[in-house]
Amino acid sequence: MADTDGWQGWANPFAGRAMTAGHSWPNLFATRGVTSTPLWPSALPGVGYSPRGIVTPFGVPVGGWDFGAGGVSAGELGQLPQWSIPGHQDWTLMYQSSYAPDFAAALGTVATEEQPWFNVGASNVTRMLRSAPRETAPAIEVTAEWDGYVEKISKDHFVARMRGLKGKGVEGSDEEAEIPMSLVDAADLDLVVPGGFFRLIVTDEKPKVGPKRSYTSVQFRRLPAYTKRDLDAAEREADEILNAFRLASGGQATGA
Amino acid sequence: MRFDWRQVAKPPAHDEAEITVIGPGFGECIVVHSGDGQWLIVDSCREPDTKSPVALHYLNALGVDPVHAVRWVVATHWHADHVGGLGEVFAACRSAQFFCAAALGEKEFIHYLTRTGRVTKPDNAKDFRQVFDELVTRRGTPFWTLGGRVLFTRPPTRVQPEFRIEALSPSDKEYSLFLDRIASDVRAKGVPYRAVVASDPNHLAIVLSLRWGNDALLLGADLLREATSDRGWLAAVSQGQTLRAPPADLVKIPHHGSAGAHSDEMWTNLLARKPESVLTPYSRGKKDGRPPKRSDLERISSLSRQTILTAPTESGRARKKNSAIALALSQRHIVTRRLKARIGIARFRRNIGSRNWNVELFGQAKRV
Numbered sequence: 001m002a003d004t005d006g007w008q009g010w011a012n013p014f015a016g017r018a019m020t021a022g023h024s025w026p027n028l029f030a031t032r033g034v035t036s037t038p039l040w041p042s043a044l045p046g047v048g049y050s051p052r053g054i055v056t057p058f059g060v061p062v063g064g065w066d067f068g069a070g071g072v073s074a075g076e077l078g079q080l081p082q083w084s085i086p087g088h089q090d091w092t093l094m095y096q097s098s099y100a101p102d103f104a105a106a107l108g109t110v111a112t113e114e115q116p117w118f119n120v121g122a123s124n125v126t127r128m129l130r131s132a133p134r135e136t137a138p139a140i141e142v143t144a145e146w147d148g149y150v151e152k153i154s155k156d157h158f159v160a161r162m163r164g165l166k167g168k169g170v171e172g173s174d175e176e177a178e179i180p181m182s183l184v185d186a187a188d189l190d191l192v193v194p195g196g197f198f199r200l201i202v203t204d205e206k207p208k209v210g211p212k213r214s215y216t217s218v219q220f221r222r223l224p225a226y227t228k229r230d231l232d233a234a235e236r237e238a239d240e241i242l243n244a245f246r247l248a249s250g251g252q253a254t255g256a
Numbered sequence: 257m258r259f260d261w262r263q264v265a266k267p268p269a270h271d272e273a274e275i276t277v278i279g280p281g282f283g284e285c286i287v288v289h290s291g292d293g294q295w296l297i298v299d300s301c302r303e304p305d306t307k308s309p310v311a312l313h314y315l316n317a318l319g320v321d322p323v324h325a326v327r328w329v330v331a332t333h334w335h336a337d338h339v340g341g342l343g344e345v346f347a348a349c350r351s352a353q354f355f356c357a358a359a360l361g362e363k364e365f366i367h368y369l370t371r372t373g374r375v376t377k378p379d380n381a382k383d384f385r386q387v388f389d390e391l392v393t394r395r396g397t398p399f400w401t402l403g404g405r406v407l408f409t410r411p412p413t414r415v416q417p418e419f420r421i422e423a424l425s426p427s428d429k430e431y432s433l434f435l436d437r438i439a440s441d442v443r444a445k446g447v448p449y450r451a452v453v454a455s456d457p458n459h460l461a462i463v464l465s466l467r468w469g470n471d472a473l474l475l476g477a478d479l480l481r482e483a484t485s486d487r488g489w490l491a492a493v494s495q496g497q498t499l500r501a502p503p504a505d506l507v508k509i510p511h512h513g514s515a516g517a518h519s520d521e522m523w524t525n526l527l528a529r530k531p532e533s534v535l536t537p538y539s540r541g542k543k544d545g546r547p548p549k550r551s552d553l554e555r556i557s558s559l560s561r562q563t564i565l566t567a568p569t570e571s572g573r574a575r576k577k578n579s580a581i582a583l584a585l586s587q588r589h590i591v592t593r594r595l596k597a598r599i600g601i602a603r604f605r606r607n608i609g610s611r612n613w614n615v616e617l618f619g620q621a622k623r624v
Contacts, residue, residue, distance in 0.1 A: 144581040149451040162592070168578035178591040195450030202584045214584040223449040226371070231445060234370040241366050241388050248397040 143214070144170045144202040148177065150194055156181055158192055162200060183218045191220035258305050259599040259619050261317040268318075268605055271416065273468060275604045277508055278310045279536025279566030281597030281620075283337045285310050286475060286508060288466065290410070290419050291608050295320065296328040297349065298464065298475055300342040300383075304597055309341030312348055314601075322349045328408065328421065330355040330401075332462040332477035334384055337538065343386025350394075354387060355407055355423075357460040358400035359431045364438050371443040372452045381452040401462050403427050403495040416608055417469025422499050423462050424526075425479055427491035430459040458511060463492045465501040465526070468608050472502045474526055476510030481519045489519035496526045503528040506604055506613060509535035513548030513556055523559055532613055533560035534602045537569045553624050563624040564617065566600035 144167030152159040157178050164170035179200070184192055191198075198220045205213045268274040274289035283301020290296060297311045306313070315322050326349035331339055334356075346354055359365065369388070372381045391397060399407060403425040410419040426434075437459075461477035482488030489510075505528040511517035513535045533556050538546050548556070548569060557563045585592065600620030604613045617623070 143578065144584075149453070151453055167581055170578075170581065173594065176593045180589050183588055183590075191448075193450060194453040197451065200590070202581050204580065214580060214587075216584045216588045216590070225446045225448045226443055228445050231371065231443075234373065235367060237370040237373070238363065238367040241370070241392055242363060244392040244395070245361065245397040248391070248395050 139206040141204045141206070142201055143167055143204050144200075146170065146175070146177075146200040148198055148200060150192060150196045150198070151176075153192060153194065160198070167202070179218060183216070184220065185218075188220040188222075191222060197221040197223060257598075259303070261313050264314060264601060264603070264618055265317045265319070267320060269607070271608050272605050273608050275466075275473060275506060275508075276314065277534045277536065277564075277566055277602045278314065278599065279621075280304055280310070280599045281537060281539040281567040283310075283340050284536040287311055287314055290327075290466070291416055291468070292410075293320075293325055294410075295322075295326045296330065296421065296466075297326055297345060297352075298330045299332055299338040299477075300340055300345045301337065302340045303599065307341075309345045310599065311345050312341075322352075324351050326352045328353055328355060330462060330464065331384070331387070332464075332475075333357065333458055333460045334360065334381075335458070335478065338478070339383045342383040343390070346387045347390050353399055354391060354396070355399045355401050355462070356384075356387075357426050357431070357434070357462060358402050359426070359434045359460055360384070361398060361400045362435055364435050368438050368441070368443070401426075402431070403463075403492060404498060406499070407464075412469070417471075418467075420465075420467050422465045422467070422501060424465055424492040424495040424499070424501070425463045425477075425488075426460045427486055427495075429484075429486040429491070430488075433487075434459050459487075461510075463510070465496060465499070465504065467502055470502045471609070471611075472504040473506040473508075474501075474504035474522075475508045476517070476522070477508075478511040478517070480511060480514075480517050489517075489522050493519070493521045493525045501526060504531060505611075506532045506534070509533050509556055511547065512536055512538040513552040514538075515547075515549075515552060515555075518552075518555065530559070530561040532562055532564075532604065532615070533557075534564045534566065534604075536566045539567065539569060539597060557624050562615075564602045564615070565622055565624055566602055567597060567620040 145165045146162040147165055148160040148162035150158050150160050157180050160177050160179060162173075162175045162177050164173035164175065177200070181189075181192070198218055201217050201219065203215045203217070205215065207213075264276075268289045270293065271291055272289065273291060274287075276287045278285045278287070278301070280301060280303070284299050285301050286298040288296040288298065295315070300309050300311055302308065303310050303313055312322060315325070322345075329342075329346050329349055329352045331342055331354070346352065366388070369381055369385045373385060388398075401407065401423045403423055405423050407421040407423055408419075412418040458478035458480055461479040463477050463479050464475040466473050466475070479492060480488050482490065485491060485494065504526060507527055509517075510519075510522075535548060535556065537548060546569070548565075553563065553565070598620050599618075600622075601618040602621045603616040603618070605616075606613050
């Protein structure tokens with residue numbers, strides 16, 4: 001399935017209306033080539049129901065745009081021109097049926113151990129989302145969000161620099177944090193390296209009945225990798241600087 | 257409360273030497289008046305409120321025009337707490353020569369800068385790149401620095417002695433160690449983008465000896481003690497002896513006063529007995545790990561005539577968050593600390609040729 005179909009399929013049903021929760025989209029994955037990126041961390045129930053970010057894989061630039069871990073809200077979605085994503089990238093939207101029985105039922109598919117994944121076509125996604133039981137949905141709010149990167153790693157935690165993006169006493173703050181490794185999804189452990197980017201998100205869930213619950217999640221961003229083109233361009237820039245320094249110093253080598 | 261720069265507004269006299277150490281708790285910048293209206297800036301950090309480089313704030317407060325007055329800008333090493341805003345500083349100091357460790361002019365490091373150019377945080381790589389781009393525009397080149405080099409000499413006049421800037425470090429050995437470390441931070445095809453985190457030890461730190469005739473001061477940068485004589489303070493002391501650096505009666509204590517930077521050889525061979533000591537704290541990281549500790553301050557004070565700390569050693573508490581947010585973080589055992597700090601300034605002045613320093617403290621700076 002080409003990305004254009006899949007992503008436009010997501011965009012249209014949400015435009016201009018509130019997203020509903022209580023439905024089974026916490027374990028949708030976006031894939032690009034062989035790399036899959038969780039749309040929601042499966043180990044953190046509740047976070048997946050946030051009204052932000054549902055349509056955007058965390059930190060993955062889409063069509064050249066990086067929406068970041070927070071993604072975009074439903075209201076923003078209908079207005080974003082980026083959603084006319086060019087079809088030159090091979091994007092596929094997938095879901096894991098064991099975590100998404102509603103999708104499985106709607107699409108008439110059954111998961112097996114051999115085939116736990118299913119491609120979701122645009123029209124099917126649209127149909128599923130339109131059938132979401134909105135009246136059962138708890139209200140979801142991201143109450144605080146930070147953008148950060150890893151500075152140091154120790155056995156049981158990592159030290160990070162964070163910039164507050166949202167929340168009372170958080171927005172605009174420059175902070176250092178110690179975050180337990182146990183909060184990192186097992187699938188993301190390879191991303192916990194010095195310089196690795198992540199988002200820290202606190203989400204409140206207010207069900208119609210029962211007390212409010214807060215969820216805290218650490219979502220590492222799977223960023224693009226350096227390409228040959230990147231490296232070639234960097235080498236050209238470096239050579240230009242080195243040559244300029246050589247010329248300025250009368251042709252002598254730089255350095256010592 | 258914002259720092260009011262007007263309180264530092266009185267400029268030095270023409271024949272007055274000045275060393276002003278600015279340390280807001282994270283970051284360090286030293287501004288030096290060598291006499292005759294010529295200024296040196298060593299390292300850079302940003303003002304917490306405006307995010308502009310403190311050196312430019314300071315010179316502006318004095319009424320000094322950096323375009324013509326600043327003759328030298330030195331980056332002692334490329335760690336984030338020493339180069340915040342350095343690109344802006346150098347761009348403003350249009351007549352200045354730029355000094356950095358010779359290893360930073362090697363192809364390996366410049367390639368590293370251009371490869372990481374797509375990832376813009378933290379500041380250290382970006383700031384160095386800005387300086388290099390500015391130099392290319394000016395058709396200039398850095399003055400590549402190694403221990404044992406005389407960076408500048410101003411001949412004596414009828415009323416003033418010779419002024420010299422000398423580098424006591426880094427050593428040749430540290431040069432090659434740095435390049436090895438840069439090579440280990442691989443940014444190759446298929447490796448995901450990530451932020452630049454300068455995790456190398458302070459191998460390349462440039463220790464400076466500034467001397468007016470037989471009067472000298474020592475700026476210790478972040479140089480650490482190493483076990484072998486070809487590295488760290490042992491190598492720097494050796495270079496100081498080769499250059500016949502006079503004993504300094506004022507020292508910017510190396511590496512925020514940490515025990516790992518203490519060198520008996522430095523105190524014995526490069527400093528006068530009981531010098532004036534000034535240090536900038538490093539108020540990041542776990543409380544028991546950030547320098548200076550109480551024992552560090554006691555050690556330095558016992559060796560000094562007086563010891564001045566430019567800012568409190570504690571990092572600030574995180575800003576008061578919404579209680580629900582704070583609870584959610586604490587339930588997950590996430591500890592956060594505020595990085596915003598307040599300016600502290602220690603200013604030393606004396607007439608060139610006289611013995612005693614006149615010390616002024618501003619903002620958070622205090623005597624230990």
